Each structure stands twice: as C-alpha cells, then as structure tokens.
Amino acid sequence: MPSQPSEHEVRVLSRRFGLPNSASIDTYLANDGYRALEKALKEMTPDSILEELKVSNLRGRGGAGFPTGMKWSFVPRQSPKPKYIVCNADESEPGTCKDRLLMEYDPHQLIEGILIAGIVVGSHQGYIYVRGEYRYLIDILDRALEEAYARGYLGKNILGSGFDFDLYTHTGAGAYECGEESALLESLEGKRGIPRIRPPFPAVAGLYASPTVLNNVETFSSVPPIIVNGGKWYAELGTPRNGGTRLFVLSGHVKRPGVYELPMGTPLRKLIYDVGGGIIGDKKLKAVIPGGSSTPVLTADAIDTPLDFDSVAKAGSMLGSGAVIVMHEDTCIVRAALRIMQFYAHESCGWCIPCREGTNWLKKTLTRFHSGGGREEDIGLIEDLAKNMLGRTFCPLGDAAAMPTIAFVQKFRNEFEMHLAGQPCPFEKHGQLVGA
Amino acid sequence: MADNFKFNVDGRELQAKPGTLLIDACRAAGIEVPAFCYYPGLSLQAACRMCLVEIEKTPKLQTACTTPVAEGMIVRTSTPIVVDARRAMLELLLANHPLDCPVCDKGGECELQDMVFRYGAAESRFREEKRHVDEQQWSPVVYYDAPRCILCYRCVRVCGEGMDVWALGVVNRGARSEIAPNHGDHLDCEECGMCIDICPVGALTSGAYRYRARPWEIKYVSTICTHCGDGCKTTLSVRNGKILRGNNRDHSGINGEFLCIKGRYGYDFIENPNRIRTPLIRKDGKLVEASWEQAIQTIAAKWKEILHRRETGTQEAQAFGVIGSNHTTNEENYILQKFARTVLKTNNIDHHRTVDYAALIRAIANAIAKPVGDSAARPASDFLARSKDLSIASAVLVIGGNPTDQHPLLAWNIREGCRLNGTRLYVINSRRIPLARKTFRFLPIAEGGEQNALEFLRGERDAEKRLQGATPGGREVTAEFLNDFRDKLGQEKDLIVLFEAALSGECVAQLVEWGSRLPGRTRFIAQGDYSNSRGAADMGLLPNALPGYASVEDNDARLRFENAWSTTVPAEPGMPLHDMLAAAAQGKLESLYVIGANPLKGWDTAASLGGCFVVVQDLFLTETALVADVVLPAASAYEKSGTVTNTCGELQKLSKGMEVMGTRADLDIFSRLAGALGVTQAPLKSEEVLEEIRKLVSGYGVPLVNIVAGGAELVAPLDGFQPVSATHTANVKSSRDTLFTSGTLGRYSSSLQAVPERTTRTEPDPA
Amino acid sequence: MQFSTQLEEKFHRLAQHYPVKRSALVPMLLFAQDEYGFLSKEIIAEISRRMDLTVLDVEGTISYYSMLRTKPAGRFHLQICTNISCMLRGGDKLFDHAKTKLGIGNGEVTPDGLFSLEEVECIGACAWAPAIQVNYDFHHELTPERLDQLIDEIQRVSRV
Ligand SMILES: Cc1cc2nc3c(=O)[nH]c(=O)nc-3n(C[C@H](O)[C@H](O)[C@H](O)COP(=O)(O)O)c2cc1C
Ligand code: SF4
Numbered sequence A: 001m002p003s004q005p006s007e008h009e010v011r012v013l014s015r016r017f018g019l020p021n022s023a024s025i026d027t028y029l030a031n032d033g034y035r036a037l038e039k040a041l042k043e044m045t046p047d048s049i050l051e052e053l054k055v056s057n058l059r060g061r062g063g064a065g066f067p068t069g070m071k072w073s074f075v076p077r078q079s080p081k082p083k084y085i086v087c088n089a090d091e092s093e094p095g096t097c098k099d100r101l102l103m104e105y106d107p108h109q110l111i112e113g114i115l116i117a118g119i120v121v122g123s124h125q126g127y128i129y130v131r132g133e134y135r136y137l138i139d140i141l142d143r144a145l146e147e148a149y150a151r152g153y154l155g156k157n158i159l160g161s162g163f164d165f166d167l168y169t170h171t172g173a174g175a176y177e178c179g180e181e182s183a184l185l186e187s188l189e190g191k192r193g194i195p196r197i198r199p200p201f202p203a204v205a206g207l208y209a210s211p212t213v214l215n216n217v218e219t220f221s222s223v224p225p226i227i228v229n230g231g232k233w234y235a236e237l238g239t240p241r242n243g244g245t246r247l248f249v250l251s252g253h254v255k256r257p258g259v260y261e262l263p264m265g266t267p268l269r270k271l272i273y274d275v276g277g278g279i280i281g282d283k284k285l286k287a288v289i290p291g292g293s294s295t296p297v298l299t300a301d302a303i304d305t306p307l308d309f310d311s312v313a314k315a316g317s318m319l320g321s322g323a324v325i326v327m328h329e330d331t332c333i334v335r336a337a338l339r340i341m342q343f344y345a346h347e348s349c350g351w352c353i354p355c356r357e358g359t360n361w362l363k364k365t366l367t368r369f370h371s372g373g374g375r376e377e378d379i380g381l382i383e384d385l386a387k388n389m390l391g392r393t394f395c396p397l398g399d400a401a402a403m404p405t406i407a408f409v410q411k412f413r414n415e416f417e418m419h420l421a422g423q424p425c426p427f428e429k430h431g432q433l434v435g436a
Numbered sequence B: 001m002a003d004n005f006k007f008n009v010d011g012r013e014l015q016a017k018p019g020t021l022l023i024d025a026c027r028a029a030g031i032e033v034p035a036f037c038y039y040p041g042l043s044l045q046a047a048c049r050m051c052l053v054e055i056e057k058t059p060k061l062q063t064a065c066t067t068p069v070a071e072g073m074i075v076r077t078s079t080p081i082v083v084d085a086r087r088a089m090l091e092l093l094l095a096n097h098p099l100d101c102p103v104c105d106k107g108g109e110c111e112l113q114d115m116v117f118r119y120g121a122a123e124s125r126f127r128e129e130k131r132h133v134d135e136q137q138w139s140p141v142v143y144y145d146a147p148r149c150i151l152c153y154r155c156v157r158v159c160g161e162g163m164d165v166w167a168l169g170v171v172n173r174g175a176r177s178e179i180a181p182n183h184g185d186h187l188d189c190e191e192c193g194m195c196i197d198i199c200p201v202g203a204l205t206s207g208a209y210r211y212r213a214r215p216w217e218i219k220y221v222s223t224i225c226t227h228c229g230d231g232c233k234t235t236l237s238v239r240n241g242k243i244l245r246g247n248n249r250d251h252s253g254i255n256g257e258f259l260c261i262k263g264r265y266g267y268d269f270i271e272n273p274n275r276i277r278t279p280l281i282r283k284d285g286k287l288v289e290a291s292w293e294q295a296i297q298t299i300a301a302k303w304k305e306i307l308h309r310r311e312t313g314t315q316e317a318q319a320f321g322v323i324g325s326n327h328t329t330n331e332e333n334y335i336l337q338k339f340a341r342t343v344l345k346t347n348n349i350d351h352h353r354t355v356d357y358a359a360l361i362r363a364i365a366n367a368i369a370k371p372v373g374d375s376a377a378r379p380a381s382d383f384l385a386r387s388k389d390l391s392i393a394s395a396v397l398v399i400g401g402n403p404t405d406q407h408p409l410l411a412w413n414i415r416e417g418c419r420l421n422g423t424r425l426y427v428i429n430s431r432r433i434p435l436a437r438k439t440f441r442f443l444p445i446a447e448g449g450e451q452n453a454l455e456f457l458r459g460e461r462d463a464e465k466r467l468q469g470a471t472p473g474g475r476e477v478t479a480e481f482l483n484d485f486r487d488k489l490g491q492e493k494d495l496i497v498l499f500e501a502a503l504s505g506e507c508v509a510q511l512v513e514w515g516s517r518l519p520g521r522t523r524f525i526a527q528g529d530y531s532n533s534r535g536a537a538d539m540g541l542l543p544n545a546l547p548g549y550a551s552v553e554d555n556d557a558r559l560r561f562e563n564a565w566s567t568t569v570p571a572e573p574g575m576p577l578h579d580m581l582a583a584a585a586q587g588k589l590e591s592l593y594v595i596g597a598n599p600l601k602g603w604d605t606a607a608s609l610g611g612c613f614v615v616v617q618d619l620f621l622t623e624t625a626l627v628a629d630v631v632l633p634a635a636s637a638y639e640k641s642g643t644v645t646n647t648c649g650e651l652q653k654l655s656k657g658m659e660v661m662g663t664r665a666d667l668d669i670f671s672r673l674a675g676a677l678g679v680t681q682a683p684l685k686s687e688e689v690l691e692e693i694r695k696l697v698s699g700y701g702v703p704l705v706n707i708v709a710g711g712a713e714l715v716a717p718l719d720g721f722q723p724v725s726a727t728h729t730a731n732v733k734s735s736r737d738t739l740f741t742s743g744t745l746g747r748y749s750s751s752l753q754a755v756p757e758r759t760t761r762t763e764p765d766p767a
Numbered sequence C: 001m002q003f004s005t006q007l008e009e010k011f012h013r014l015a016q017h018y019p020v021k022r023s024a025l026v027p028m029l030l031f032a033q034d035e036y037g038f039l040s041k042e043i044i045a046e047i048s049r050r051m052d053l054t055v056l057d058v059e060g061t062i063s064y065y066s067m068l069r070t071k072p073a074g075r076f077h078l079q080i081c082t083n084i085s086c087m088l089r090g091g092d093k094l095f096d097h098a099k100t101k102l103g104i105g106n107g108e109v110t111p112d113g114l115f116s117l118e119e120v121e122c123i124g125a126c127a128w129a130p131a132i133q134v135n136y137d138f139h140h141e142l143t144p145e146r147l148d149q150l151i152d153e154i155q156r157v158s159r160v
C-alpha cells in the first residue's frame, strides 16, 4: 500500500518500508533494529538521551508540534506512583494516514521508541492506543510485541540491563476526540472520551492519575534514529527549530497522492508538483489544507511556504499532523467547509456548550447555505459563530472546528456569495461534482 | 495556614486563601460571575463556559470555576470580550432550547431565563429547526424534557456524588448527548428529587408540581418537614390555600438544599380523602359524625365523672392514661403533659420512644459531673453534635441502623464530610448499609450485635471473641482487624457517634463513658424516628420525668414547676406506654387519651380496651382511632405554627402553610378540653407557651432570633439535670420506617405510595 | 450469560493488562461485538456485572463510541468514507452508488441481513481515496465499478 517511493524522499523512519517482511523482528534487527535501545541502556543516561532529543529539535508529530525532549523532561523523576508511556495511535484527523504505515511496516521501530521513553522517565509500562478502525494493526502490533518479548526486548531485565518494561495494545472504538490526549486517557481508563480539566497535565497526572508521557506514533518512531545517529544529525535534516523529516500525507486533487517522507521545511510547491506530480487534469490549484482538516486553509498564493511548524504558522495556518489536502479550481469551498463541519459536529464529545452547539448549528447552517438557501447575513453568522467558539471551548476540538471555518469564509468569501439565495451550487452539475 | 493571596479583580484588591477558586473569591466579594455547571460542593466540569474571564498574561479567556486564585493575578470579569463570550454561550444554548417558558414549570425561576435577561442573546439568528425529543416520565415524581436540558451535569453529580445513588448518567455524544436514567426508560433510585431542584432550567420537573402553578402566584412558607427526626427545613409553595410543592431552593436551614422524597413530596397526606374532618362519637357501637361542641362535651362529661370518682376515692383502677405524639409541636407536648399532670393529675403519660434520649442526656450529665481522670469539666456542646457537624467532623462512628434510609439528612451530611472534608467513617453494622461504601473502616456484626460491639469497644475479651470469624455476608473478621478497628477509633480526637434504638438504657451510659475516654471530644447523636420525638422526650411526655428530664420524684424539681403552674403535680412516677395499654386491657384504666399516635398498631388486644373510655386525636382513622369513643380531627404540622426539636436537638420553627377545614390544632383542642373541664389553662398561644418553655425547661432558654429567621439552635437540656431513675426501663423501639414509609402519614401520602421503589427497595445484604 | 471460550480467553488476557479493571471495558465491548454482531442487553448486563459497573455506566460508554452498536448490522458492514480527502476523490458518489446498488439507506441493513451501509468519517486511508471498510478490511482507491465487483463477489461467495 505505501505509495511508489519518490526520489525526493529522505527516508529515515520509512527506510524499512519496502523490505520483505518489514514488520518482522528479524528484518528489523538486520537493519539497525534495537541498536538505539542497546545504546540507550548501555552507553547513555536519561539525561544524555534527553539532551540528544533536545538537540534534535524533534517536535511532536501528533499535531501541536510540542518539543518532545521538553515534554519528557516535565515528568517528575521521583514519583510514588508508577509512570506510564502512552502512544497515541488514534490517528483520526481527516487527511492523515501515516501512523498506520509506521505500525504496519515497522512496528518494532515504534516499540523501540516507546522503550527509550520508558528509560528516560523511569516508566515500566506502556500502552499503544490504536483507533478501533485499525483493527488489523492490533494483530500486527501484538505479533511484534510477542517477538520483542521472546527476544528479550520487552519484559523483565531487558538486555540484561535490569530495566523492565511491559507494553500492550489497546483498542479504541470510534471517536476522533479520543485522539486528544486527555480524552484518550479517559478512554484508556474505560470511560467516555471526555477531555479532562488541565492542569494537571499528563506529565504530572495522566493515566490513572500517574505521571504519563503521551506521544504520537511518528514521534516515538523518530526516536531510535535520533539515538543511533545523534541529535545533531537529525536536526540538520530539517530547518532551524524543526528537526528531521516527517511523513507528509498528500491527498486530494494531486496526481500521485501518498505518504512521503520529506525533510521538514520542504516547500509546499515541491510536495505538490514534484513529489505529487501536480494537480489532476493539470487544473489550477485553488486551496491547500496543510496539516489535517483542523488547520486553516491556504490559498494558492501560499504555494511557496516551507512545510515546517514555524513557516506554516507564519503563513496563517498550522502544520498539524502533516496531512496536506489539495483542492483544485473546481472544488466548492462551501462544500468543503460543510463536509469538515459535519465531521466536527459528529465528533464533538458534547461536553461543553460552544463546541456541542456551535458545531451542530454550523453544520445545519452550512447545509442550508450550500443547498441554495443562504441569506446574505448567514455569511457573517457562520464566521461569527465560529469566532464565538474559538478559544472558548473546553478542549481544542472546538478550535479545530472553528479555525478552518473562519479561514474558509475569510479567504473564499466570494464563493460563499456565489451560493446566495436560491442559487444552486455553481460547482455542481446535475448533482455531480466537477472534476472529481 | 498559608497566608492569603492578594489579587485584583475589576480593579478591586481582593484576598483569598490559597486554593480558593476564582469564581468563589469573586462571588464572595459580590462580583458576579455567571455559571451553570459550577456548583459548590460538586466536582468541577468547566462545561458551560459561562464563567470565562480575562486573566492578564493568559492569551485565552479562562474559566473562573477551575482557576485557583494566585498571588498578583489580575482578572477582569466584565470587559467587552467577556461579555461577548457570555452572550455567545447563551445564544448557543438558546439555539436548541425550546422557548416554551410560558408553559414551563421553571418559568420565572429559571437560571437560563435570568441570564438571558441579564446578558442578552434573546433573539435567535438561527433558521434551522430545533432538535425535538419527546418528554419522558422517569418515575411518578421525575420527568425529563431533553430539549430543555443544557447539559450542566448538575443532576448527574448531585445524584452520584451527593446522594451516592448514581442513577443518572450521560448517553450519546455531541449534540445528541442526553441525561439518562439508570433503567433505560425509568429510574430506580431514592426518588429524592434533588435532581429536579438542582436543575437550573425546566429539564427535570416534578411529577407532583408540574403544570400546577406559575412561580409568581405562589406564596412561600418555610416550615419543617414532619416526617423523620432530622427536621429538614422545607419551603412550601402555597397557592390559594393549597400546598403545591416542597423544596429548599434558597438553601437555608440546617439542611441547605437537601430534602429526601418525604420532605419534597410527602406533604400530600394532608389532602388525602381519608383525612378526618369532623369529630366522631361512638353511638351504638359505631363512630358517627358530631359537632366539635358535642365531642368536647362528651369527653368532658366522662372525664369529670372519673375525676369526681377519684376525688371521692371510689375507684380502684387508675383514672387516666395519656399517650402523646412524636409529631406534635414542643408547645403542644409541653401543654399536654401540663394538662395531664395538673388537670388529670396523673404521671401516666408517655409516647412511642424510638430512641433513648433520656439515657443519653443522663449519661452526658454524668460525664459532665464526673469528668474522666483529672480533666476539667466540659461544656454540653462538647457532647452534642448538630446535624451539620457531620459534614466537617474528622471522624464519624455509626453503630447500627441505616441512616441513608432512616436519617436521610444525617446520611447526606456524613457523605459530604467524606467527600469534601476527608471524614473517616466507621460503621458497625449487621448489614452492608449504603453508607458502608464510604467507610474508612467497616465492622460487620451479627444481627442485633450492637451491644456486643459496644462491649468490644470497651475492651471486653469475650465480646471480641464473639465478633471474630466468618460473617453471614462471607467476610472474615480477624483479631488483627478488630484491634486495628479499635485502635484507629481510639485515636480519634473529634468523633461523632450515632446510635439508635439498639443501644438504650445502660448501654447508652456505657457508650458515653467509652466516648469520653477518647483523646479529644466525642459527641453523640441519638437517632430517633419522627419529626418531634426529641421534643416529646424533652417536653416530658415521660412517666417519670417532667420537662427537661427533671425527675417527678425530685421534690425541688417538682416544686419549681408547681410554683410556676400554681398547682400540684403527682410525685409518683406513672405508667409507661405499654403498661398503660396492658392496664386498659385488664380493665384497670378508666380513660386513655391518645394524641397523634397509634399505639394499637401491631397490638393484638385492640378490642379488649373494652371498658376504657378512649379519646383519640388524629388525622386519620388509625387502628387506635377505630376503637375510640371519641375521635377529634387534628391539624398536621403543615397546618400550624410552633416549634419542633430534631433528633440532634436542633430547635426550629413551624409555619402554617394551609388549613384543612374542620380540623383543629392540638394545642387548641387541649385548651378547649381544659375549658370544658372548668380549668383555664394558660397560656393559650403557641408563642406564649414557648416563652414558658424557655423559662422552665432546661436547655430551651436559647435565643430566638435565629429560629424566627428560619434557622435553628441547639438545645441541651442538661442544666441542673437531676438524674432520672435509671432503673426505670424504657421500652425503646425503632419504627423501622424506610425512605418510603413514614408511620401512619406515609400510608396516606399518595406520592410515597406511588413510587415503585417502595416495594422493590430491598433491605441491605448481610454484612 | 456464557461467552465463548475464545472470548473468555481474550477477556482473561485483557484483564491482566491493566491495574484498573475498568480499563478493559472498551476493548471488551468491541471484542464481544465482533463475536456477536452487536451488544445485546444480555451482553451489556454480563459485562457490567463483570466490571462492577452499572448498566447505565456501560450504556453511557457504549453510546459514546461510534463503532459500538446495540442493534445488529449486516454480516458485511460497508463503511464508506465521505470525509474531505475521500470526498475530493468521489467518496460521496461512491456512497450514493452503494445506496442504489444495495437499495438501503445510511444505517440500514439489507432484508437478507447480508449487508449494512454506513457513511463514516475519515478512516485513515486519505492517500488512497476514496476508501471503504468492509467490516475491518480496507479497500482503497475504489470506483463505483470496483465497488460493484466487490459487492457481487461477497454475494457470490456467501451464497455457497
Ligand atoms: C481533537 C483532537 C484530536 C487529536 N487527535 C490526535 C490523533 O489522532 N493522533 C495524535 O497523535 N494526536 C492527536 N491529537 C494531539 C494530541 O492531543 C497530543 O497533542 C499528541 O498526541 C501528543 O503527541 P506529540 O507530542 O507526539 O505530537 C489530537 C488533539 C486534539 C485536540
Ligand atoms: S470542545 Fe467541548 S464538546 Fe468539543 S470535544 Fe472538546 S470538550 Fe467536547
């Protein structure tokens, strides 16, 4: 399933993807597998590992881009309670399907990354929280865990170091909100995935109210190469403050959609045109969502934006989960806004007023608007409603719904106006979406 | 304790203890911060987002309900951004909320309505349809209207955290989220109705009240619930002389907002069609309706005859027996015993004793008189606890009984202590009572093993042996466990001990003696059953004690009352209740006067009261009334004023909510009877009687300001206490009422009869 | 009620993974559903009992998760993603096509109980859109024609 590799790729995390039996421990061991673990256990200290991570400029791949080394250093060294490592494999942000590949083709790399986190913070137990839809991955991961136990990479006294670690998979059952760290922890405790009041943050009181490290699959998977090759080497792959490579998911109206590993800072143009082969039908580019459906849309003018956290932020959006969704000239922006809002309305946990009601009413209003029942004042209402949610919800899901909506209205106001009163969607002909 | 933090809100310098939530600090300073989901004492939700405020150096608005105050923090609560955020939340809430305020029960007292009034957003900018879901009936007393629900989760929390019942939960997700009852489409719970009162909008409504009134037509009357001994204050909503509901939304009184099903709905016996509304006289073996005049004259004629015979010494039998009530006011009880002692000249007066208050008061008096070791004498307040003290006590010991079912307010307070203040709860019980879930230590005992447990606490080896081994509930009690239990308890410095009928007489003395040997102060609560059983005992509805437990055999005490009453009082102790009944059955009692009591219930020789002239004064034709010669229709506690004393000793005032035609208050009846016997029994008015009580009854000389304002004072009838003879064994028996029964009254309450839990709630499992 | 030995075995293993019993709840529910097709009242009652939870608590949890269901689905549950990446490549048309082809609407089951249909949110196959899941199996880069073939194939195989 991984797309044809592209010559532009810099394969660090994905370098074993094409190998026969890439998920097996033998393949892994034959290709540098568990070298980082050995090094971490035998040659390094928690502090020196943290130092490498900080130097590497690795930032979280789950969405927020928080520096990983710093996150791990927040965990108290001394704790009367056991500490936990939790891997966020909920991967539910629309546009995102990279963690899936990391688990399917290189599960041991992930296990190794989690183990190193355990060494750093002094944890002996971890869970991989996999979204329910990825059931087949549970089987793959469980097999990998079994192999790792059998070879002494998990369990008691790992590699004779005296370090113990147990790791389990845990399945979700269909809820985007459970990708949000505190809701994930609730879910892992067997409850409804309602986010928690913070502070306290997971590093202090996470799973079972114990100190917890929680990272994305790709983040953990990036750790072994950093340990083997050094933080400096990794940092230099990317741009300042944005170390390394990441798996970009290219989807939508491009000729070669796929998951491509590229250095941080790769220009958007390069990703779409060189790696992705350009727009299908050689149409004009209209808009790009750069980091998953929660991130504000960019117009075609932003095509030269380098894809790293800081540059995308400067361009008015976010790099998020690295899911680049491309829309060409025939795309109805209102429709895109509606479909995205439909998602957030479906996934809002319902806990807080602004998100529960805001997403729902935006969905209803956009539905009417798109189908030709729009009134002039609705455009303002949509923008206003979204702004009323922004920054006021209990957890960031409300923001995730509001931000793209605001951007769609502000950047494509003309398209909203084209839908006013009684006019059918100009992009649809006989109920068919042009150009798909 | 750490110093107060100083911070600034809206330009004002404020101070608060570290850990104080910003919302509380603001509210304490009179700065309004709106909130739906925040509710003091319940867990934090931060869900409604109404309390968002600006805090300097924080980019986003913050919820005041979850932010603790910090030194130097600068807060703004009314900037345009904050105001806009509130308006936005309200607009979103209203988007789905049906604007059916004109027919909504909450209209006029709805928090959402109030907030929209204050912060705007009344006009909807939305075009689409609101979500509609049909209203659901969850129990005879609870209805849920999902579209009105704003999902503040207060009901879920008050039911779970407050009541420890957990009958409500949230189902579905997002905009489809709803509150749901624990049995799919209905509730199985304690039917306390706390969820209804705590609901800020009209989503949860009361089956008893719905669609019956608009708040502005209502007159509010604050009075005391007439059911159990806890004495919750309830505010009656009265319209056109009818009581429409009971609640305590202003959180005043000893119970704050708490009420159980009886307090909230159980007033409805007053309108039961079986209520007696005219006096009845037995004619040709049948009770027939009569006028008040006829009834009073009939009684007076008979009693005069008996009195005359006694004066002339021509009788053998005892002349009178009087059985008083656990429901009548202190004033009535006081006047009743005065009437018995001074007009009928008898000490044959008693009431159904549900716990041994006399023994407790005696034991405390002894402990005060003879302090343990060389410690100084302690004040009475070191021995008696108020109901609210349970919420802040560092430790509570419950011996026997089931407070959750029999003393709902005390149980509520105990749970609050455990939840919010870390109270260590010790329970000694033969059953896994609901409070066991909150225990720090639970000691399972055999059925009826309370006395043995006390002996064990007092250090008896044999008692300890008897406690060991396997329990009926399948637990193993080991010597280590027992020692640990006793050691832990023995270290408690501020313990409140609750006991009930299982410990009476000498056992109570032993309990108090054990308690006073603990390191700190140990306070006691005797759990008696009805709304004024404590008052009945305090007022001297006892054959051997005058008001304030002064012994009738004590010349000085008697003299004090005789001087005040300008007449004599018999010095011989009278017959206790069961002796009176036995005497009547054997033809050795000429007349029995029963007020608001049903001693013949469960008494198998009812018919054999035969020759005795029986007068009953009550609300319903009870088993006792059915054998009476004259029945007088009495008013209930909701139909009169006066004071009552709850089981802890808290004195509170009743207010008249309504009248039931044809009935008379007991106080009124006593003076009519006295008048017909040719005696003027002063004073006549309840307020004046209270004054006399305050002068004469030990402990009752408390200030009235609080009580008049709807509060309570603790009374301790200990001053100048003369020990009542301990040999006089009282027959103490709990009435074993449950959450859904309340003696006679419960039988006539349609809401108590209607809830299915009345029959399905089972006794707790053996411990 | 009694669970099959393999499910018991799964539950047993799960129970050992967590220091807190309740943590196993969601996986337990999903595994039970995998075996029985949906979460019946009996299953819910049994799982509540084993977990020391109230039925209400378990129902609240079930109703939160979109994959958990309390009514039977078809033997082959077609989940068609129409979220943004799939929509841009025709996912919504695929969904319309499936409705016509199967003659059922969203959330419905064919009369023979063979298929059920659900419009789902992003299933993590955006780069290979439009994508669907049949039970847990992914099918990528589908066209209406390929969907027809898939449905026909299932029908053919299940008839034998
Ligand atoms: C609504 C919401 C959904 C999220 N979903 C995911 C997800 O599916 N996977 C993920 O790794 N992080 C997700 N996140 C981000 C996590 O909360 C968290 O920041 C992340 O897992 C931390 O890992 P990292 O530091 O390695 O990025 C989500 C956040 C929000 C607010
Ligand atoms: S923003 Fe509010 S309703 Fe939305 S997912 Fe977060 S907590 Fe739930």
Ligand code: FES
Residues within 6 Å of the ligand: B034, B035, B036, B037, B038, B045, B046, B047, B048, B049, B050, B051, B052, B063, B064, B065, B066
């Ligand atoms: S009171 Fe703070 S969010 Fe509801």
